[in-house]
Structure formats: C-alpha cells, structure tokens
Amino acid sequence: MYSNQVKATLNNALLKRKCHNVYNNHRLNDFPQTYRPQDVERGWYEVWEKNKYFRPKEEAEKSFTMILPPPNITGTLHLGHALTATIQDVLARWHRMNGASVLWVPGLDHAGIATQAVIEKYLYKTKGIKKSDMSKEQFLEVVNLWKNEKGQVIEDQLKTLGASLDWLRVYFTISDHHNTAVTEAFITLDKRNLLYREKKLINWSSTLGSVLSDIEVDFETLKKKTDLEIPGYDKKVTFGQIYEISYNLKDSHEKLSVATTRPETLLGDVALAVHPDDTRYTQFIGKQVKHPLKEAYLPIIADKGVKKDFGTGIVKVTPAHDEFDYSIAKNHNLEIIDIINEDGKLTDQGGRYKGLPRFIARKKILTDLANMGSLVSVKDHEMQVPRCSRTGDVIELLLKEQWFIKCEEMAARAFKAVKNGSLKLDPAFHEKTWFDWLSETKNWCISRQLWWGHQIPAFYCDIDGKTTWIVARSKEEAQIIVREKLCADVEVHQDSDVLDTWFSSALLPFSSLGWPTKAFNYKKYYPLNLMETGHDILFFWVARMVMLGLELTKELPFKEVLLHGVLCDAQGKKMSKSRGNVIFPENVINGITLEKLNEQAQNSFETGILNQTELKRTLSINTKMFSNGIPHCGVDALRFTLCAHNIKERTISFDIVECEQNKFFGNKILQASRYALLVTDDEPMPTPSYFTPIDLWIRSRLAWMVENVNRQISEHNFSKAVAAIKQFVYYEFCDYYVEGTKLGFKSGDQNIILSHRHTLAHSLEISLRIMAPITPYLCDDLYSKLSNKLSNFKFNNSLLESSYPTVHEVQELRNIPLEKKMSEVIKVILSIRTLLGNVTKKNDVGGIIVVNNADDLKLYLDNINVITAVSKLQNVQIIHAENYKRLDNSICDSFNLNCTVYLVFNDDASLEQAKKNIENKRLKAKKKLEIMVKKHSNTSDDEKVKFQKKISTLEEELKRIPLTAH
Incomplete structure (x- = not known):
C-alpha cells in the first residue's frame, strides 16, 4: 500500500504515538484557547508594509489597477467607507495571490463645499468666529490643519481595516500636482471650445454663498403642509402650501386670482401670463393689473407654455428666480428684477421688505395681503422643495455669470461606450439610469464661490470699458496674452471663484497616476482595470470621469465599473447624520458602551458636526439600537459581514x-x-x-x-x-x-x-x-x-x-456521486437531531435507522462513526427493513429521507413527554398557519403575495413535523 520511505515515516509516527496519546495537549501550549481579535490583528499590518506587499510587482505578467474613491476630509470614515475599502481590498488581495501586479492608489478629497461648510460650523461652534471675521489666508490655515488631522485619522482607519493600499502613491486632490492637472484640463477644454462663461439662472445656496450644480440639489417631495428646518432660521419654515392672491384689473372692478407657492418673490413680478387658448382669460390679454404691494401695473400676456390646469390658470412671471418665467421674459422682452440677494435676503427692489430674510419676508407679505383682502386662500399643495445636499438650505435660482462646460458631445461618447459594450456597468440594471441621465445632460456649471478649492485658471481685465476673460496657466501668462494678442497694457486679475470639486475628482483615474506629466509612470498603469464605488455617485463622479477621460486622454479611464449599494442600518434606513444612525467602523471593531457612544455624539455636537436636532436623534437611536453598546467584533468579522451582503443591491442593511x-x-x-x-x-x-x-x-x-x-x-x-x-x-x-x-x-x-x-x-x-x-x-x-x-x-x-x-x-x-450519497447521511443526522430536540433525557434513548436496500445499508454502516459523533446519539443501529420489528416505545421520522429514523425509549415517561412536545409543535404551527390564511383572505392584492410566501413557509414547517409515535 505504501512505499518503503513512506512506511518508515509511518512507523516512526506510530512509535511516537505509543509514547504520546493521539490527543497531544502539549502541542497547544502556545496556541490561543479562544479567538481574541485584538491579539490576532496586532502587528500584521506592519508586517505587510515592511515586506512591501502593497507595491506593484514589476516582473508580473498580469496587472490589476484601481484607485480608492478618496474619502472627504470633512470627517472620519463611517461604515459606508469601510464597505468600499473592504470590497476593493478583497479584490486587491485576491489578484495579488493570483499572481497579478496590483496597484491600488489611496487618496483624500478636499471636498470644497462640504469641507468649507464643516469648518465654518466648527469655527462658529467652538470659537464663535464667522468666516467673514477672518481673512482668506487665516481661514485656509485652519482648513489645512483640519486636513492634516482628519487625513491622518482616515489613513489610520484604512490601515486598521487592513486596506492594502500603496501608501507611497497617496494623493490629495488639491496638491500641487493635481492643481497642474486641473489647470491643464481647464485650458484643454477651453482650446477645444468646450468651455464658456455666461450669465444664466443657477442654483444658489445662501448658506454656502455658492453655486451648486443640478445634481447637488435634492428635491424633497411634500404631500401637504410641512414645517422644515432651514439653516439660519430659529423656527421651522412652512412649505407644502399654495397661496391664491387677487389682483385688481386696471380701470375695472374685476379681480384676477393667481396661485403661487412663492409669495416672497411677489415684488420681482413683471407680468401675469395666461394660455392664449384659455377662454376664461382671453378677454384680459393686453390689459394690466395693479400690483398689490407696490405702485406698479403688470401687463397680462399670453404664452403657450402656461398650464391651464395649474392653480387658477394664471401665473405670475418672476424671471430672475424661475427657469420658466425667465424664458417667458426673454420671449416677451420683459424687465428682469432681482428680488433675492446672495445672502437670501430681499434686495432693494423689495420695498418695505428690503433686507428681510426671504422666509420671514414671506410671512410678512402674507400678513399684509390678508389685511388688504388680497389673500384669497391658503391650501395644502404637493410640491418639491429644492434643497442643498450639503446643508439642507432651500436653493434659490439666481441670475449670475458663471463658467460652464459643454457636455453634449462628451455625454454622447459616454452613452455610446456603455451601449456598445466598451464600458461595462455591474450590475447591469444601472445602464438604464445611465442612458436616461446622459440623454438629458445639461451643461455643467463648474464655478463655486468658495475659498477652499482649485482657483479657476482664468483672468479678467477691462479693455475699452468691456470685461475680457483669458484662460491661462498663471497671471504672468495671462498678462503676456493681453499684451501680445490683445495689444493692451492693462492689469489682469484672477477669477476669485474655485472649481467644482467634482471637476478635479473627474480627473483622478489619470491625474492620480501622473497625468499630464510623466510622474508615477502614468502610461504604464492607465487606464484602470476597475472603478468600484457607490451607485449614489454614478453621475456626480463616474459619468464625469468617463466624459473627461475620453475627452482628455482619448481612452476610457476604466473598462468596468462595479457599483455597490447604499449602506443602511438594520431597519433598512440609509445611514446619515441627519437620521442619527451613522456607525463608525472602529466602534464595531473595538466595541463601545452606550455611554461612550453618547459621548462621541456630544463631542460631534460641540464641534459643530451635529446640530441640536441631529444630536437628539443620534442619542435616541443609540438608546434604541445599542442599549447594551456595540460588542467587540474585530476587523475580520466586520469585513466578513460586509462581504456577506449582496453589494449589488440598491441598499445594504448592516446588522451588528x-x-x-x-x-x-x-x-x-x-x-x-x-x-x-x-x-x-x-x-x-x-x-x-x-x-x-x-x-x-x-x-x-x-x-x-x-x-x-x-x-x-x-x-x-x-x-x-x-x-x-x-x-x-x-x-x-x-x-x-x-x-x-x-x-x-x-x-x-x-x-x-x-x-x-x-x-x-x-x-x-x-x-x-x-x-x-x-x-x-x-x-x-x-x-x-x-x-x-x-x-x-x-x-x-x-x-x-x-x-x-x-x-x-x-x-x-x-466526487459528485459521493456528495449525493453523503447528503442522505446528513439528512439522517439532521433528522436524529430534530427528534432529539423533543427529548428531555437524551441518555435514555437509542437510535435505529431502517433501510430498504443493500446499498443504503452499506452507506450508513460505512458512516456510522459520522452519524454517531455528529448526531450526539451514542447508540445507533443500522437495520434492513426485512429484519426490523416495530417497537411501541419509539418515535420516528421519514420525511424527505430514503430510510426511516427511530428513537427508542427506555423510559415511558420520557416517551410520553416527547410525544407531547411533538404535538405542541404541530398545534403551534397549525395555529400560525390559520392566522396567516385569515390575514391573506382579508388583505389587498398587493399584500397577498407577501402573505402567500409566509403561508408557504408555514406549510413547509408543518410538513417538517411528520413525527409519528408508535
């Protein structure tokens, strides 16, 4: 059976076993008795780094390249970041162990709007200082200190999670290198006539004092009157209402009523508009009405864009603050009156309401209209409130001159890349959203009125009373262009605005690898093999990376995109600080008491990260979800749990x-x-x-x-x-x-x-x-x-x-045939365990497996040790049916088996108790089933499917109690 060499080895082993029992306890002297994650994890990351495992292997035949979606420096990592890092690290390690040269690049995002908002809250909360109290240099100094502190914490968190990133390549999106890349991209787009500056309606956040792009605006749907918290207001502001206001017709006793959700913009109205075919109002077209709040008359005009079924069928035209109204004003050569300032207060055009915050002005205007009898009605109204995704501020449309990127051609190329299979989206159901969004992509407003970010490489000067703009790498270069090409000797000034953070982030697949210079061997590693990120930034980031990657490098930045779902709590609610249910990875890894959790929340409140409402919700959620704190689970258990969920679903529920x-x-x-x-x-x-x-x-x-x-x-x-x-x-x-x-x-x-x-x-x-x-x-x-x-x-x-x-x-x-046979053995073991679950004194019973043929007899005899050991039933016999005489003192099970399993009792009292336990289980299952059937018959068609699934489960459970007594 064995070679001589093997026999000699075995003989030596046998001799040793004569001296030592097979259970060699001495071999466990230095082996841990239980799993203690803190002991297991200690020192390993240092080993991995010391041995340079995270660096690419230049000699490898195949390679795998990714970048980590850079965490914002607004704060530290939460479980959503841990999910991203874990997914990518699993892939990086798997590819390394499969022989690939892996480059996984870490980075941090300066997150212009988000960071500036957080720092402003922090300064005001901790020091009582507003941004306006500081110089730009002083403010940026605070931001840089914040970045260094948070950046180090984030790096430590990623290392704790085991993320095998090449830290030699770590980038920051506002570094000198990235500024060079941003400038080069901006200039290239300008040269290709894809960049322009124009005055048009933009999304404005008065809290931030900045423009936002369309996809940074969240639309909150309200079904009825709702009070919302708005930054800068001590009391909640009412939305979800429509106000009907009457206007006196000039030289007539007649009145016309207009429905609006924005009475605060009333003083910016320049006309009333009706549909030309609306027979209710055709006789008024060309006439005028008296403005109820000022000495002015408004013309009544006809426009086919007016919806006859909205409100009263008459709309007030406020062109400076509404896209539709702006188009009407352009078509009819109407005046444009700015009524809301950048700070969210009414302008000088607001008359006696001048300088009032817009929603306080709204209340006063409604009160005055009611007093003069012009407020006809106030009704609940379904509406969508545009809110800043960062601050919760209500967005205003303001007319401002900004920088825009033409997106039509770039969007078409990105559309085509997925359509023809050059770019794969995984899971594929995101393709429809991709196509829908790119088909309707508007030009991208990239100006931001912030101090923190990449200052726009554009310069202006006044020539013959007209402002001229020059795109250049530096002020010196712009000055040369003015002198040599424009023949003017005037000073140039750089645009004080900065670029949208998503602009610099869109360059990361190539800028993080050294583009446009030769740093980091860009040509060797670009394009990336994979882009992995959350599906919630498919358009913020992924689409823009593809658009700019194709435009600037003539290549797709990556061939595949893996999109994971949004992380939610155990109740399926998205984790966010506004809900108070954010979980930090270190609290799962190390464990934490409820008291310490609440201390963390209090500290976040004291540093301005949480407001009073968010603090209250967090403390409530902590008490509800973690009344006993969070147990110490360790890194590996956290990683295993995150990977155990289907990451391709739209949402992922995490349960401690x-x-x-x-x-x-x-x-x-x-x-x-x-x-x-x-x-x-x-x-x-x-x-x-x-x-x-x-x-x-x-x-x-x-x-x-x-x-x-x-x-x-x-x-x-x-x-x-x-x-x-x-x-x-x-x-x-x-x-x-x-x-x-x-x-x-x-x-x-x-x-x-x-x-x-x-x-x-x-x-x-x-x-x-x-x-x-x-x-x-x-x-x-x-x-x-x-x-x-x-x-x-x-x-x-x-x-x-x-x-x-x-x-x-x-x-x-x-060996698939053997697996099928062993599956029968496992069923028998499970059957014995199920039977034993009804037995109080397990030492008083034995087992008999009755088979119907010789093959099954051999199968169970060959595995008698397994059956005995795993079932925990010491006395088990295998008997052919021909030789079995049924015993009265037994219970049996044959459900879904190729044999019959018996438990034989030595004690009558134990037998009767087992029968009673079985019958109680059957009665409970029947009762549950009867209740569910009744609910099913009394529910709606939509709910019937859910109840039918529960009924099927209970029916199956009932079948699995096929225990018969003999």
Missing part, C-alpha cells in the same frame, strides 16, 4: 448582530485549528492511498468551495463567495467533518487515522488560503502558527506570498 455572529465564526475556525493540532504530530503527512468515505466527501466539497469562491469573486458576487465559504468551513468542515472524525481518531485503526489527519490538515490549509482576502488578519495569524507544527503549511511572512487555491489544484478531488 450578524457581525457578532461572524466573530463566532472566527472562533469556530480557531477551534478547528486547535483540533488539528490535537490529533496530529510534527511528522510529515504523506498522501495516503486509502481515504475513508467522510474524507473523500469533505475533499470533494473542498473542491466545490474552491471552484465556487473563485468564480464568484471574479464576478464580484462577494455574498455568494462568502456563502460558499461558510457552507463549507462552518457547516460541512467544522460541524460535520471535524465532529465526524472524532470516533475515527479514537478507533486505533491507522488507515482511518492517517486518512483523517491528511484530509483535516489539507482542508484547513486550503480554507485559510481561500479566506485570506476576506479575513486577512485571522488567516495570516492562524496559518503562521499552524505552519510551525503542520508539515503541509508552507508560510513565508504572509499568505500574500502564497498562491490562491485554484480549481486546477483540487479538481481531481471532486
């Missing part, structure tokens, strides 16, 4: 309970490792020529896992990869195989023992390698410890130096 359970999974693997050391010794483990059925089965299932995990990771189906790992490692290997081999190791049969030893060590070794990209700390730590004592564990500093298990490595182990 799942994370804690996955920490127990880590302990399960550690205990399996301890078991391997107990039943082995330091001798080499040659491959036996004989394997027991359970060993052959687990080797086959090992091959199944390796094949599945590789395929699922390659297709970015991380939840399916995790499910395959858990199915094999947790259930099949730990629950069935490890338990099922215990009697074999005690049997004294050397063939069985050698088969078990080799299979156990082999399965554990491959399992740790296959889990390494997902749970790197635990796998490196266990593997390093086991490598000192198990001959087949070859370890050199880290599993990052090992190869990832491949299908080729294990394909010969697959």
